[in-house]
Amino acid sequence: MRIKTYMKQVRTKKIKIQPTQTIIQAMDNYLSACNWLSEIVFKTRETKTNKLHKLYYSTIRDKFQLQSQLTCSLFRQVSSTYRGMRTRKKWKLAVFKRPVLPICFRRDFNVSKRNGFTIWNQPIQMFSDLPDNHLKDSKIKNIKNKWYVILTYEIEIPDPKTNGTVVGVDRGIKRILVASTKSKNPLFVKGGRLESLRKNIRNTKSRVQAVGTRSSKRLLQRLDRKEKSVTEEVLHITSKTLAQYSESVSAKTVVFEDLSEGIRESSKSKGKRFRKQVHSWAYSSLLFKCKYKLEAKGISVALVDPKNTSRGCPSCGFISEKNRKGIKFNCKSCGYSNDADLVGSMNIRNRFISGLLERDDSEKSSRQSLIVADSLEDSATSHGSCTRGS
Numbered sequence: 001m002r003i004k005t006y007m008k009q010v011r012t013k014k015i016k017i018q019p020t021q022t023i024i025q026a027m028d029n030y031l032s033a034c035n036w037l038s039e040i041v042f043k044t045r046e047t048k049t050n051k052l053h054k055l056y057y058s059t060i061r062d063k064f065q066l067q068s069q070l071t072c073s074l075f076r077q078v079s080s081t082y083r084g085m086r087t088r089k090k091w092k093l094a095v096f097k098r099p100v101l102p103i104c105f106r107r108d109f110n111v112s113k114r115n116g117f118t119i120w121n122q123p124i125q126m127f128s129d130l131p132d133n134h135l136k137d138s139k140i141k142n143i144k145n146k147w148y149v150i151l152t153y154e155i156e157i158p159d160p161k162t163n164g165t166v167v168g169v170d171r172g173i174k175r176i177l178v179a180s181t182k183s184k185n186p187l188f189v190k191g192g193r194l195e196s197l198r199k200n201i202r203n204t205k206s207r208v209q210a211v212g213t214r215s216s217k218r219l220l221q222r223l224d225r226k227e228k229s230v231t232e233e234v235l236h237i238t239s240k241t242l243a244q245y246s247e248s249v250s251a252k253t254v255v256f257e258d259l260s261e262g263i264r265e266s267s268k269s270k271g272k273r274f275r276k277q278v279h280s281w282a283y284s285s286l287l288f289k290c291k292y293k294l295e296a297k298g299i300s301v302a303l304v305d306p307k308n309t310s311r312g313c314p315s316c317g318f319i320s321e322k323n324r325k326g327i328k329f330n331c332k333s334c335g336y337s338n339d340a341d342l343v344g345s346m347n348i349r350n351r352f353i354s355g356l357l358e359r360d361d362s363e364k365s366s367r368q369s370l371i372v373a374d375s376l377e378d379s380a381t382s383h384g385s386c387t388r389g390s
């Protein structure tokens with residue numbers, strides 16, 4: 001029996017909150033106190049946290065009505081700022097302007113069944129769910145008059161699974177992603193809502209751009225933000241769906257195309273399609289979100305060269321641009337036909353598997369190794385000794 005070990009990983013989640021008067025006041029007081037102490041440290045050149053604490057703790061508590069834990073955090077923050085200057089040999093007066101409050105778990109904030117999420121014992125209204133993981137010291141931020149907690153938490157990442165299926169994923173536009181494995185039903189995530197929203201925003205933008213006034217510039221910025229936030233939300237849901245799918249087909253590895261290089265070089269036709277319609281950040285953001293969620297389930301993520309993955313025939317290996325026509329794939333050599341994005345995901349998956357085998361036996365042609373690979377994967381899936389259920 002294999003012993004399962006877990007690796008800890010720290011993550012953060014930004015959650016919008018309804019601030020209490022106490023929070024708003026604390027932010028003001030904290031910054032004022034930082035700047036007050038900053039002047040003293042600048043003059044005295046005393047940067048030891050303990051010393052500063054001893055000298056000024058009660059003064060600051062009285063003068064700025066600051067919570068005790070915040071006062072402790074303040075000494076750490078100010079002294080580390082000046083210690084940094086000392087090492088860089090650039091001594092100047094530090095001014096604290098960024099509205100960020102450090103908050104300590106269990107001292108400044110807490111979570112309980114009875115009161116929910118509390119900061120300084122006051123219940124806080126939150127606009128999304130708390131992660132149900134082990135919380136750690138976090139922050140409150142004010143960004144453009146909106147308030148957030150930036151929650152830090154710890155998750156346990158299981159060892160990557162050694163047995164299971166391989167899932168291939170094709171990222172696209174009409175379909176944000178298509179995922180497939182050898183035997184189970186594929187997964188299609190459509191991009192309809194995102195696409196139409198983008199189109200709307202783009203139309204509005206081009207009309208607004210023509211105006212060129214100050215208010216139209218503001219509107220443009222707002223539209224940018226809107227596009228980004230809707231995209232983020234859609235990508236979040238998409239990655240969640242993929243993680244669930246991967247778990248349901250007992251995946252050990254999920255394979256994506258490596259588009260960081262591919263967009264520019266090896267896959268010209270695909271690159272063109274992508275560049276035209278989609279920001280590449282959306283693609284990397286999707287990959288990042290998927291990786292995040294998959295690895296938390298012990299499923300590893302692999303990247304393969306995207307070259308020809310949309311043009312090659314998964315049945316006979318024939319490569320031609322003519323094989324693909326929009327949403328349809330039709331092999332000009334053997335007549336194999338299927339959904340074009342699905343074919344993409346199959347090719348991505350096959351490339352990964354043949355890559356594994358080529359490492360074992362470099363003499364086999366990739367086509368041969370593909371066939372062997374599938375039987376290998378099957379045996380691992382059906383006779384695997386430690387395939388885990390969900």
Ligand SMILES: [Zn+2]
Nearest residue numbers: 313316331334
């Ligand atoms: Zn073919």
